[in-house]
């Protein structure tokens with residue numbers, strides 16, 4: 579006999595990308611982390627919290643972070659809610675809007691977690707396929723019974739493509755429910771949707787410090803939305819969902835916009851070199867606005883390439899999408915790391931492909 583709700587028993591659970599043991603020498607290009615260390619000011623901020631001691635609970639609303647982030651983004655602090663990584667934000671938003679038997683909508687292929695969030699709620703997820711150019715047609719905004727929330731990763735994962743903000747606004751206005759624009763990778767892109775939040779209260783924008791601020795190990799994310807939406811979301815969150823160390827570190831990180839700009843410039847330059855190199859190897863790689871490159875090669879099985887890389891100490895993400903096809907998603911590393919990856923891909927591609935049965 580199971581003690582779990584039937585929908586929990588029925589689901590398999592989200593499987594995050596492989597995380598090798600601490601200290602291993604693997605070149606990690608599989609979970610879109612930043613290859614460079616974060617701003618040095620973060621260490622000083624954390625040390626000062628440790629010196630002060632941690633016997634008191636942290637600020638439940640991470641006000642220091644919200645005030646600085648508000649200045650950077652051009653929104654008041656009460657338009658921001660912080661979370662333990664943007665995954666927590668996505669969970670809160672799903673719990674807030676989507677009940678059992680109701681429905682959420684997501685593009686396909688996109689971030690696999692959204693479907694898991696629907697399963698936890700006992701809700702239905704409706705996957706709307708991107709077209710060949712990674713655009714979304716009218717199916718994405720169509721009225722549908724019980725539709726309570728739509729997800730839009732922008733830039734999308736795995737493609738790295740961006741739907742321009744004016745089109746996102748159009749999607750939100752047409753949808754009969756809120757739209758959460760997941761901007762986990764947006765600092766690497768040409769534009770973002772934060773300004774749309776002022777125009778339409780159906781738009782929520784989630785962000786993370788895991789990628790562009792090189793703080794995946796910290797767990798800090800946030801959402802920008804109109805104050806009545808933020809107020810509603812506050813009711814669901816754990817009282818102290820962000821700890822004192824992470825609030826101090828995240829505040830120092832967002833304060834250092836000079837570090838961010840320099841880091842983004844380096845990643846974008848390496849992304850261009852990596853994209854050109856994989857194309858030269860015969861992959862199809864659409865221009866990415868994120869810190870990864872999506873590589874496909876119709877007619878060639880890609881799992882053996884992934885396995886060759888892994889056997890030689892380089893992890894990339896092999897992603898098979900049922901009804902869509904497969905690809906390798908390669909996170910942009912340092913130029914040296916990318917070179918090792920490219921050399922191994924070149925080697926693997928010289929081997930004859932495994933015949934398909």
Ligand SMILES: Cc1ncc(COP(=O)(O)O)c(C=O)c1O
Nearest residue numbers: 663664665689731762786788799
């Ligand atoms: C599209 C997308 N959204 C959100 C996240 C989660 O980021 P966080 O580390 O803030 O939980 C990821 C992580 O890879 C992602 O790819």
